[in-house]
Amino acid sequence: xxxxxxxxxxxxxxxxxxxxxxxxxxxxxxxxxxxxxxxxxxxxxxxxxxxxxxxxxxxxxxxxxxxxxxxxxxxxxxxxxxxxxxxxxxxxxxxxxxxxxxxxxxxxxxxxxxxxxxxxxxxxxxxxxxxxxxxxxxxxxxxxxxxxxxxxxxxxxxxxxxxxxxxxxxxxxxxxxxxxxxxxxxxxxxxxxxxxxxxxxxxxxxxxxxxxxxxxxxxxxxxxxxxxxxxxxxxxxxxxxxxxxxxxxxxxxxxxxxxxxxxxxxxxxxxxxxxxxxxxxxxxxxxxxxxxxxxxxxxxxxxxxxxxxxxxxxxxxxxxxxxxxxxxxxxxxxxxxxxxxxxxxxxxxxxxxxxxxxxxxxxxxxxxxxxxxxxxxxxxxxxxxxxxxxxxxxxxxxxxxxxxxxxxxxxxxxxx
Amino acid sequence: xxxxxxxxxxxxxxxxxxxxxxxxxxxxxxxxxxxxxxxxxxxxxxxxxxxxxxxxxxxxxxxxxxxxxxxxxxxxxxxxxxxxxxxxxxxxxxxxxxxxxxxxxxxxxxxxxxxxxxxxxxxxxxxxxxxxxxxxxxxxxxxxxxxxxxxxxxxxxxxxxxxxxxxxxxxxxxxxxxxxxxxxxxxxxxxxxxxxxxxxxxxxxxxxxxxxxxxxxxxxxxxxxxxxxxxxxxxxxxxxxxxxxxxxxxxxxxxxxxxxxxxxxxxxxxxxxxxxxxxxxxxxxxxxxxxxxxxxxxxxxxxxxxxxxxxxxxxxxxxxxxxxxxxxxxxxxxxxxxxxxxxxxxxxxxxxxxxxxxxxxxxxxxxxxxxxxxxxxxxxxxxxxxxxxxxxxxxxxxxxxxxxxxxxxxxxxxxx
Numbered sequence: 001x002x003x004x005x006x007x008x009x010x011x012x013x014x015x016x017x018x019x020x021x022x023x024x025x026x027x028x029x030x031x032x033x034x035x036x037x038x039x040x041x042x043x044x045x046x047x048x049x050x051x052x053x054x055x056x057x058x059x060x061x062x063x064x065x066x067x068x069x070x071x072x073x074x075x076x077x078x079x080x081x082x083x084x085x086x087x088x089x090x091x092x093x094x095x096x097x098x099x100x101x102x103x104x105x106x107x108x109x110x111x112x113x114x115x116x117x118x119x120x121x122x123x124x125x126x127x128x129x130x131x132x133x134x135x136x137x138x139x140x141x142x143x144x145x146x147x148x149x150x151x152x153x154x155x156x157x158x159x160x161x162x163x164x165x166x167x168x169x170x171x172x173x174x175x176x177x178x179x180x181x182x183x184x185x186x187x188x189x190x191x192x193x194x195x196x197x198x199x200x201x202x203x204x205x206x207x208x209x210x211x212x213x214x215x216x217x218x219x220x221x222x223x224x225x226x227x228x229x230x231x232x233x234x235x236x237x238x239x240x241x242x243x244x245x246x247x248x249x250x251x252x253x254x255x256x257x258x259x260x261x262x263x264x265x266x267x268x269x270x271x272x273x274x275x276x277x278x279x280x281x282x283x284x285x286x287x288x289x290x291x292x293x294x295x296x297x298x299x300x301x302x303x304x305x306x307x308x309x310x311x312x313x314x315x316x317x318x319x320x321x322x323x324x325x326x327x328x329x330x331x332x333x334x335x336x337x338x339x340x341x342x343x344x345x346x347x348x349x350x351x352x353x354x355x356x357x358x359x360x361x362x363x364x365x366x367x368x369x370x371x372x373x374x375x376x377x378x379x380x381x382x383x384x385x386x387x388x389x390x391x392x393x394x395x396x397x398x399x400x401x402x403x404x405x406x407x408x409x410x411x412x413x414x415x416x
Numbered sequence: 417x418x419x420x421x422x423x424x425x426x427x428x429x430x431x432x433x434x435x436x437x438x439x440x441x442x443x444x445x446x447x448x449x450x451x452x453x454x455x456x457x458x459x460x461x462x463x464x465x466x467x468x469x470x471x472x473x474x475x476x477x478x479x480x481x482x483x484x485x486x487x488x489x490x491x492x493x494x495x496x497x498x499x500x501x502x503x504x505x506x507x508x509x510x511x512x513x514x515x516x517x518x519x520x521x522x523x524x525x526x527x528x529x530x531x532x533x534x535x536x537x538x539x540x541x542x543x544x545x546x547x548x549x550x551x552x553x554x555x556x557x558x559x560x561x562x563x564x565x566x567x568x569x570x571x572x573x574x575x576x577x578x579x580x581x582x583x584x585x586x587x588x589x590x591x592x593x594x595x596x597x598x599x600x601x602x603x604x605x606x607x608x609x610x611x612x613x614x615x616x617x618x619x620x621x622x623x624x625x626x627x628x629x630x631x632x633x634x635x636x637x638x639x640x641x642x643x644x645x646x647x648x649x650x651x652x653x654x655x656x657x658x659x660x661x662x663x664x665x666x667x668x669x670x671x672x673x674x675x676x677x678x679x680x681x682x683x684x685x686x687x688x689x690x691x692x693x694x695x696x697x698x699x700x701x702x703x704x705x706x707x708x709x710x711x712x713x714x715x716x717x718x719x720x721x722x723x724x725x726x727x728x729x730x731x732x733x734x735x736x737x738x739x740x741x742x743x744x745x746x747x748x749x750x751x752x753x754x755x756x757x758x759x760x761x762x763x764x765x766x767x768x769x770x771x772x773x774x775x776x777x778x779x780x781x782x783x784x785x786x787x788x789x790x791x792x793x794x795x796x797x798x799x800x801x802x803x804x805x806x807x808x809x810x811x812x813x814x815x816x817x818x819x820x821x822x823x824x825x826x827x828x829x830x831x832x
Contacts, residue, residue: 003733005521008462008505013518015525016455023456035788037768037795039432039813040439044551045461046424046481046507046539065462066484068503070541081492086502087484089424091462102429105421109431111813113797123462125486135460150777154796157781264778317419352453361566362680365573372451379453380570381529397455397527 010126010134017398022137024345025166025335029139030119032162036154038117038141043098045121049090055097056287056313063124065091091123095140096313096326103144104317113145115154119331137331144314147323152261152291152309155327156275157268159295159305162329164272166338171297171304173265173275177258178288178308180279183250184233189226196286198222202234203282210234237279261291287313293327297337304337305329351376351412352394354383355405364405371403371412391415426542426550433814438553440761441582441751445555446535448578452570454533454557459514461537465506471513472703472729479540481507507539511556512729512742519560520733529561531570535747553747560730563739568677568707568725571743572691573684575711575721578745580688582754587713587720589681589691593674594704594724596695599666600649605642612702614638618650619698622717626650653695677707703729709743713753720753721745767792767828768810770799771821780821787819787828807831 007013014022034040052064066087068074078085092098095118103114119139126132141158143151156173163171185198201216208216210231217227236244242262245255258277265275283292283306292308307327315322351371355364368378383404384390391402395415403412423429430438450456468480482503484490494501508514511534519530535555542548557574559567572589579587601614617632624632626647633643652660658678661671674693681691699708699722706725713720723743731738767787771780784794799820800806807818811831819828 004464004467005517005733006464007460007517008464011460011462013460013514013521014458015522016457019456019458022458035793036784037766037793040435041432042430042435042438044423044427044429045537046427046551048420048422048424051420065486065505067507068482068484068499070481074499076497081497083484083490089481091483098429101421101423105429106431111797111809115795121461135462153777154781267778268781317421350453361569362683365570365684368452377451377453379531381527393527 010128012133020345020398021339021343022335025338026119028165029162029329032165033117033141033158036158038115040117041102043102045091046089047092047098049087051097051101052090057093058286060093060124063126064093065123065125093124094122095120095138099142100314100317103314113143116142116144133332139329139331140326142324142326144324145322149257149261151325153264155307155325156265156293159327159329160273168297171273171295173273174278174281174294174296175262175275176278176281177254177291179254179290180245180250180258184248187248188229188233189223194222199282202280205280234279241277283308302333304334349376349401350399351378351401351403352399353378353380353403353405355380356383359405367405367410426544428549436761436814437755437759438751441754442535444581445578445745448581449533449557449574452574454531456533457518459518461507462505463508463514465503467513467517468506473509474702476509476540479542480509481539481541509540510538511536511554515558516730516733519730529559532558532560549748555745555747556742558740558742560740561738565673565677567741569680571723571741572681572709575743575745576689584713587689587711589689590694590697590710590712591678591691592694592697593670593707595670595706596661596666596674600664603664604645604649605639610638615698618696621696650695657693699724718749720750765792765817766815767794767817767819768815769794769796769819769821771796772799775821783821783826
């Protein structure tokens with residue numbers, strides 16, 4: 001048998017210690033979301049390939065893991081075989097497509113406004129590099145069927161609540177709206193078909209600065225006057241916020257939507273965190289139609305949560321108009337950051353109960369149960385001859401206490 | 417876009433109601449196992465294909481979902497393309513192979529006796545039929561590195577504890593040992609290479625009865641005398657249990673192992689459940705080397721948990737001798753059975769808080785938080801004009817209470 005002990009490239013095993021912190025974080029997020037009335041659903045990691053390929057996933061479509069057809073359906077006799085002849089299934093690359101499919105299928109059994117919670121792994125055949133994985137976890141909440149700004153308020157404040165429950169507090173919500181972006185950029189004289197590529201350059205502002213944005217725009221040979229108007233707009237909006245948006249033909253109802261959401265979040269947050277209007281927040285996905293938002297944590301240079309309104313995606317499946325909005329916590333980034341900050345899972349009292357070969361094992365197990373009924377997590381192991389060395393090892397495995405079995409006199413002691 | 421709203425064939429979406437009971441059951445099992453000192457690990461659902469294909473998985477090898485190579489590695493230019501040229505990854509068909517790989521890779525950072533807990537989905541491209549899924553959950557505990565019968569005792573009693581915690585109590589542990597099976601069948605005169613196929617026939621005893629077994633054995637043209645000796649042995653062992661095993665050349669240490677385990681389990685169970693020696697318990701996997709066991713629940717005709725000792729599998733990866741033993745709860749069978757029995761997840765107090773469009777949404781959210789701080793799970797929804805109809809619907813979505821927002825006077829009432 002060929003021996004390869006590594007997990008598949010870009011994927012990870014998790015040891016008990018890693019799993020403990022991951023499960024704790026997931027559990028806090030999920031219970032916060034559930035208590036806030038979001039409904040946990042589950043969809044398979046495998047989807048019919050046409051649902052993945054037919055989606056507006058942009059670059060992600062190139063990263064799909066495709067699953068070979070089986071049995072007679074796998075036909076090599078054709079000349080010019082191509083990938084699409086061979087695969088009928090694929091691993092999902094996000095949770096939004098499965099959610100949309102789920103909602104459309106189960107619509108008649110769901111509340112007309114459906115508040116969904118989904119936690120699961122998604123798969124992308126990315127070039128493997130540090131901190132970028134081919135299988136990673138997402139925690140999404142979505143509200144389907146509510147076009148009002150109450151949905152924005154609920155998603156943002158609930159995501160903030162989940163982070164706060166993890167003692168992640170030093171964060172800021174960045175907020176923008178696709179309709180604002182579009183109005184301003186068109187108002188500067190850019191054409192409709194230039195919108196996406198102008199956005200891609202504006203998105204880099206925090207990395208390359210104003211002059212960098214200007215020279216990249218010039219490098220694309222856009223009209224000089226448009227560029228100069230846009231540079232003025234960037235400065236003006238950054239200084240004056242939403243107040244100046246009407247001078248760029250941003251519709252009044254859009255401005256009042258944005259201002260209402262921001263004021264409501266501020267009111268609700270009551271100083272615990274802030275929300276900022278950020279005209280340079282773009283978010284890549286082509287499917288966003290309205291508000292877009294992220295949560296920036298400390299000075300990490302990347303966001304730990306992101307989302308927005310995608311009013312045209314769910315309905316696409318069944319030819320209806322269905323408003324929808326989602327907010328996704330980047331679970332891997334969040335956990336990696338917490339580990340970096342030496343985050344400790346609270347209240348773990350793990351005891352190792354050591355016994356001699358000569359002890360009655362059944363009595364050892366009964367003693368273990370007695371300790372468990374006192375709230376301890378108890379592992380039973382045979383005592384080794386070198387007790388000190390053994391105790392050091394168990395310290396490393398995450399135990400905090402130990403006991404050497406001696407019937408009724410068994411005593412729980414601290415390991416360190 | 418081609419519209420297919422169904423999940424992939426043989427796989428399932430889970431609605432909030434289904435997910436609630438599944439999560440509750442999983443949570444009880446996992447927390448019982450963790451409190452008993454088993455260490456939760458996680459491995460990817462995707463494995464390198466050679467680890468799957470090279471395993472002793474028997475029939476399961478034909479059911480592997482294989483993943484297409486990507487980019488330049490996917491080469492169609494070869495003549496006579498076959499499946500194995502095209503796939504480099506596959507979906508795991510059990511949790512034991514990933515566990516073995518994990519243990520061998522991380523051995524130096526794990527206790528010498530490693531008590532593992534794994535919960536996850538496995539994938540088999542079975543012919544789809546009712547109650548048989550292509551993606552299903554397994555909950556496994558395994559003890560690696562302990563060849564003593566303490567491991568059997570711990571796995572059996574801990575699995576029983578998890579079931580008991582779910583109020584599943586009306587069960588019996590069936591126990592056998594591969595070494596007993598082998599000794600008795602050879603003692604009757606069958607040849608070594610006939611062992612597996614004789615086992616397959618004996619396995620059917622509860623379905624086809626003694627006469628059925630006898631005629632199937634005759635149909636295979638085995639020696640008449642061997643068949644008649646085996647039929648006598650079946651009757652004798654069924655009547656007299658382990659006491660008569662020594663008359664079939666079963667080694668004394670094997671008999672005393674079996675008897676010790678059974679006595680210890682009985683002692684520990686203290687009448688809450690029973691353990692029975694069952695010589696007709698076979699369990700299909702070729703990798704079992706010693707004790708094998710199942711848990712039979714009521715008169716279901718199938719087991720809800722099964723396992724055994726596989727002392728040669730883990731070590732195979734790295735050319736060492738490493739004893740190992742596992743017990744797996746068939747999660748889907750267990751959950752389906754509980755649902756059939758109208759199992760209710762305890763202590764759910766789900767409240768729907770209804771508001772009018774004219775209410776201040778921020779005040780509604782603050783009221784929702786106030787109720788959450790009292791322990792309720794609260795969903796916020798706009799009140800519809802037909803309140804009675806709306807309340808009926810929320811009753812169906814699993815809510816037990818409701819409140820209509822009216823500031824400080826908001827009152828939580830029962831839905832039914």
